Amino acid sequence: MAVIRVDIAQRPYEVRVGQGLLAEIGAECRGFLRKRAVPVITDANVHAAWGDIVEASLRAHGHEVHWRILPAGEQTKCWDELAATVNWLLSLEVERRDHVIALGGGVIGDLTGFCAAVLKRGCKFIQIPTTLLAQVDSSVGGKTAINTPAGKNLVGAFHQPSLVLADLAVLDTLPERERLAGYAEVVKYGLIDDADFFAWCEANGPAMLAGDGALREYAVAHSVAAKARIVAEDEFETTGKRALLNLGHTFGHALEAETGFSSQLLHGEGVALGMVLAARYSARLGHMSTASAERVARHIAEVGLRAEIAELGLTCDGAALVRHMLHDKKMDAGTLPFLLMQGIGKTYLDKQVDLSDVAPFLDSELARPIK
Ligand SMILES: NC(=O)c1ccc[n+]([C@@H]2O[C@H](COP(=O)([O-])OP(=O)(O)OC[C@H]3O[C@@H](n4cnc5c(N)ncnc54)[C@H](O)[C@@H]3O)[C@@H](O)[C@H]2O)c1
Ligand SMILES: O=C(O)C(=O)C[C@@H](O)[C@H](O)[C@H](O)COP(=O)(O)O
Numbered sequence: 001m002a003v004i005r006v007d008i009a010q011r012p013y014e015v016r017v018g019q020g021l022l023a024e025i026g027a028e029c030r031g032f033l034r035k036r037a038v039p040v041i042t043d044a045n046v047h048a049a050w051g052d053i054v055e056a057s058l059r060a061h062g063h064e065v066h067w068r069i070l071p072a073g074e075q076t077k078c079w080d081e082l083a084a085t086v087n088w089l090l091s092l093e094v095e096r097r098d099h100v101i102a103l104g105g106g107v108i109g110d111l112t113g114f115c116a117a118v119l120k121r122g123c124k125f126i127q128i129p130t131t132l133l134a135q136v137d138s139s140v141g142g143k144t145a146i147n148t149p150a151g152k153n154l155v156g157a158f159h160q161p162s163l164v165l166a167d168l169a170v171l172d173t174l175p176e177r178e179r180l181a182g183y184a185e186v187v188k189y190g191l192i193d194d195a196d197f198f199a200w201c202e203a204n205g206p207a208m209l210a211g212d213g214a215l216r217e218y219a220v221a222h223s224v225a226a227k228a229r230i231v232a233e234d235e236f237e238t239t240g241k242r243a244l245l246n247l248g249h250t251f252g253h254a255l256e257a258e259t260g261f262s263s264q265l266l267h268g269e270g271v272a273l274g275m276v277l278a279a280r281y282s283a284r285l286g287h288m289s290t291a292s293a294e295r296v297a298r299h300i301a302e303v304g305l306r307a308e309i310a311e312l313g314l315t316c317d318g319a320a321l322v323r324h325m326l327h328d329k330k331m332d333a334g335t336l337p338f339l340l341m342q343g344i345g346k347t348y349l350d351k352q353v354d355l356s357d358v359a360p361f362l363d364s365e366l367a368r369p370i371k
């Protein structure tokens with residue numbers, strides 16, 4: 001098992017990465033669960049695949065599990081589910097020092113974390129991520145949120161978990177499309193500031209995605225360590241350091257909004273496309289070579305992710321995508337800082353981007369012939 005410490009001031013916590021942690025959840029959570037009753041929030045797919053194992057382990061340690069089983073999918077990150085879930089936690093008389101368990105992907109983690117952030121002005125929670133995306137990214141760092149009709153993650157809070165348990169075994173039941181979507185956030189760490197890790201992804205990504213256990217453990221632990229390092233430096237995204245984790249997201253979130261937060265485009269798929277767009281836009285501005293930008297696109301396409309927005313069959317133009325971007329949380333006094341690249345592993349926050357140039361760039365990408 002790999003243990004990565006997230007060194008947040010005053011509230012450090014562990015991310016434990018290993019095989020079979022779910023079957024040991026009762027023992028792993030000893031010291032965190034104070035009461036017999038344990039609220040576990042999950043979705044229907046995760047409950048079907050892993051609910052019995054979680055229940056058996058918690059029961060063996062003297063707990064009674066109270067399940068809240070939500071519909072799977074991005075639409076669950078909404079006001080209605082937030083309100084209903086908070087009311088459910090209140091009905092269970094959860095106290096501030098109690099822990100709620102989030103068992104699922106990023107949707108369940110983000111929603112549960114936000115419920116925990118607002119319940120009685122903040123109770124505790126444990127993240128048990130069951131997707132590759134949640135293990136390498138969303139379960140770590142304390143960003144919690146719901147979507148609103150205006151856009152992605154627009155209502156939320158920074159609220160750190162007390163513990164993260166990433167069981168690599170759960171990835172065996174994850175559909176291939178979801179595994180690929182999560183892989184986009186793995187590649188992101190290479191592109192941000194770790195060119196060697198991007199090269200590792202090029203060499204090992206396909207085998208890791210196919211299920212090689214040792215490669216999986218390396219990819220998850222390395223990604224978590226990268227995220228932990230950045231979050232510990234800039235927990236609340238104030239210095240610009242944490243904003244690096246948003247690489248590909250300004251474009252990606254706009255694509256997600258344009259496709260109605262639907263299964264037409266998963267978050268990770270949007271991030272993959274967004275990173276290609278960020279690379280190509282950096283090349284357009286002359287900050288990165290076209291060869292490097294196309295190396296990014298090639299790796300994304302090679303593993304089976306879409307690398308061309310033309311493949312989405314959108315009917316909108318670039319200006320419509322830019323309008324979605326105006327809701328980006330990085331907006332500052334009317335300007336939108338962009339995560340651009342000076343090369344692979346050299347991402348930086350550019351505050352000089354002229355939005356009126358982004359729309360025609362996107363028009364040309366929407367019209368780019370698909371190979
Ligand atoms: N808070 C953060 O820092 C952060 C970071 C990245 C992404 N996110 C958010 O995470 C969300 C995406 O998360 P996601 O990709 O995990 O999607 P998700 O939570 O929707 O899960 C993907 C699908 O896989 C199913 N599933 C989950 N685990 C499974 C398993 N082990 N076996 C079988 N099926 C399983 C789910 O039921 C769902 O259908 C987005 O809302 C995104 O905004 C947040
Ligand atoms: O943890 C972060 O910081 C990230 O930016 C991680 C992203 O992968 C994640 O999708 C995040 O929710 C996006 O941030 P947002 O502030 O644009 O919602």
Ligand SMILES: [Zn+2]
Pocket residue numbers: 137185249267271
């Ligand atoms: Zn993301």
